[in-house]
């Protein structure tokens with residue numbers, strides 16, 4: 001009998017309906033242009049949550065879709081892992097609000113903080129819980145309301161991010177399908193290249209913090225760009241090696257959607273042609289840890305990931321953190 005795997009039994013997504021185009025930024029008085037944004041990032045528009053649309057609400061919407069596709073009832077979920085950099089409240093975890101909203105009464109629920117890499121980190125944790133017998137059904141969600149933490153006066157950051165949520169149900173399989181390999185790394189010496197300086201316990205909210213906007217995202221774009229290409233390329237190599245595969249064996253690569261130039265460089269390094277790379281950064285911008293599950297769910301819905309397809313997922317984010325995973329569907 002083959003070894004057990006943690007497999008994907010269903011995916012889902014939830015996207016706010018409001019769209020903000022590149023042209024809208026100029027109308028808002030920001031000194032930028034559609035041409036600049038599209039050329040440097042590949043982003044044309046992003047979805048933005050409106051008043052009343054919360055991280056919890058988007059997470060629960062994506063979770064419901066994933067549970068329905070997996071034919072899982074709320075009381076069958078053992079663990080809810082919510083990856084987010086934008087929890088609705090700092091205490092308690094937003095995952096428990098999601099649990100309450102879903103009625104997943106038997107579940108344990110917690111947030112996971114690894115920025116854009118968080119969903120792959122969460123899948124790793126979920127796989128571990130399944131393989132060590134702690135859980136049979138794990139719900140892994142990535143949900144972000146980045147619009148709440150970006151500085152809308154900073155043209156070098158606010159144009160790249162967007163809101164949304166994606167989710168998957170993981171369950172044990174013995175049919176050689178599921179997570180074949182995974183890889184995770186962090187480098188905290190580079191934390192200050194992409195961060196929110198204040199608003200946490202070390203520098204709580206105050207009038208001074210509000211005045212200098214240091215509770216909002218700050219990013220050294222060029223350094224982050226270089227590190228993202230380097231780290232995602234390395235991560236792709238490591239997960240492929242561990243699965244004993246090369247780029248030629250991959251049916252679909254689903255990279256973190258931060259910047260189309262980062263995606264193209266990573267795909268080139270892994271020797272995967274762009275027609276096998278899922279790209280939706282043009283429509284969503286960077287939705288942080290929601291980006292891979294949203295892209296995966298779209299690709300599944302469009303029939304682009306058939307039974308038996310081998311998929312490489314690879315990501316990079318604040319921390320820095322980076323991760324990759326090879327999955328057989």
Ligand code: COA
Pocket residue numbers: 031032033036037040041116155156157159160219220221222223224225228258259262286316317318
């Ligand atoms: N519109 C117009 N000009 C802009 C701009 C905007 N939205 N944002 C920045 N600029 C300007 C800068 O002010 C700078 O002007 P200067 O030369 O007069 O000082 C110039 O463009 C170049 O800035 P730079 O930051 O070097 O541009 P870039 O080519 O590196 O592009 C990013 C900026 C943010 C698009 C790019 O660095 C990037 O995508 N980085 C990675 C971001 C990322 O993926 N983050 C998340 C990781 S999970």
